[in-house]
Amino acid sequence: MKLALTIAGSDSGGGAGIQADLKTFFSHGVYGMSVITSVTAQNTLGVLGVQNISEDMVYLQMKAVFEDLFPDAVKIGMVSTKEITEVISKGLEEYKPGKIVLDPVMVSKSAHRLLEKEAIKTLIEKLVPKALIITPNREEAEVIVERKIQNVEEMKKAAKDIAKLGCRTVLIKGGHLEGNKAVDVLYLGEDNYVFFEEEKINTKNTHGTGCTFSAAICANLAKGMDVKKAVAYAKLYITRAIETSEDMGRGWGPVNHFCIGFNN
Numbered sequence: 001m002k003l004a005l006t007i008a009g010s011d012s013g014g015g016a017g018i019q020a021d022l023k024t025f026f027s028h029g030v031y032g033m034s035v036i037t038s039v040t041a042q043n044t045l046g047v048l049g050v051q052n053i054s055e056d057m058v059y060l061q062m063k064a065v066f067e068d069l070f071p072d073a074v075k076i077g078m079v080s081t082k083e084i085t086e087v088i089s090k091g092l093e094e095y096k097p098g099k100i101v102l103d104p105v106m107v108s109k110s111a112h113r114l115l116e117k118e119a120i121k122t123l124i125e126k127l128v129p130k131a132l133i134i135t136p137n138r139e140e141a142e143v144i145v146e147r148k149i150q151n152v153e154e155m156k157k158a159a160k161d162i163a164k165l166g167c168r169t170v171l172i173k174g175g176h177l178e179g180n181k182a183v184d185v186l187y188l189g190e191d192n193y194v195f196f197e198e199e200k201i202n203t204k205n206t207h208g209t210g211c212t213f214s215a216a217i218c219a220n221l222a223k224g225m226d227v228k229k230a231v232a233y234a235k236l237y238i239t240r241a242i243e244t245s246e247d248m249g250r251g252w253g254p255v256n257h258f259c260i261g262f263n264n
């Protein structure tokens with residue numbers, strides 16, 4: 001069995017964060033582990049509160065996992081503060097996992113800030129260069145490149161610029177672009193781009209789509225797929241998970257993790 005680790009925040013409502021990641025790992029037949037950075041009191045309507053875990057405890061969770069259950073791939077989601085970002089970076093430098101998926105979570109779908117403004121620079125300097133793949137949505141990519149991104153051409157340019165920050169590949173998700181298509185742009189280096197295009201599904205059940213997508217990429221990398229294949233299979237998973245979602249709660253509902261069946 002392959003092992004995957006998520007370093008992320010907890011979502012009490014179960015739709016995003018650690019909970020979405022572990023469900024995704026399970027449905028891919030991969031053994032899931034967690035390092036919790038922050039506990040959010042959250043449901044489909046919004047975030048009621050956030051309590052960060054101490055840096056020492058974040059480090060100890062990493063130590064506990066890496067010294068006994070070394071993961072085949074790691075996913076990083078909500079890191080919350082500059083200090084937590086720094087300690088994660090220190091742990092990664094010490095244990096050197098081979099494959100890191102960085103989902104630079106900044107703001108929740110319900111518009112609650114999940115990454116302090118002061119932590120953005122640290123995330124860019126310390127975590128981006130360690131990532132095999134970074135998976136920003138359009139707004140996150142805009143923050144990283146410090147300019148607006150309005151179409152696929154601009155997504156391509158931004159992906160190339162983000163790669164220059166030191167990560168090897170970049171996936172900019174276009175779920176939030178205007179229009180009836182969801183286009184994601186994967187940049188694999190030099191002039192090598194792959195486009196993933198799907199009709200936008202008309203649903204409010206998109207809480208945790210980014211978490212689920214990056215966790216599926218992580219699970220596929222843990223299984224030994226290359227980045228292109230890992231993203232292609234993860235895209236099938238997230239599309240199906242959105243398509244087959246059931247309405248739950250009164251806000252942004254979760255996606256369905258029973259969509260494909262065990263072992264993908």
Ligand SMILES: Nc1ncnc2c1ncn2[C@@H]1O[C@H](COP(=O)(O)OP(=O)(O)OP(=O)(O)O)[C@@H](O)[C@H]1O
Pocket residue numbers: 016105108109136137138173174175176182183184198199200201202203206207208209210211213235238239242
């Ligand atoms: N309504 C939709 N229909 C089809 N695909 C979608 C839809 N919304 C998002 N996606 C796809 O889901 C994946 C996650 O994209 P999204 O842009 O929602 O990420 P995100 O904003 O990081 O998510 P989150 O807000 O959960 O962190 C992408 O492949 C995107 O194209």
Ligand SMILES: Cc1ncc(COP(=O)(O)O)c(N)n1
Pocket residue numbers: 008009010011016017018040042077078105107108109110114206207208209210211
């Ligand atoms: C703990 C945690 N991590 C990530 C997200 C982003 O997900 P979304 O943008 O769908 O709200 C979240 N809401 N909560």
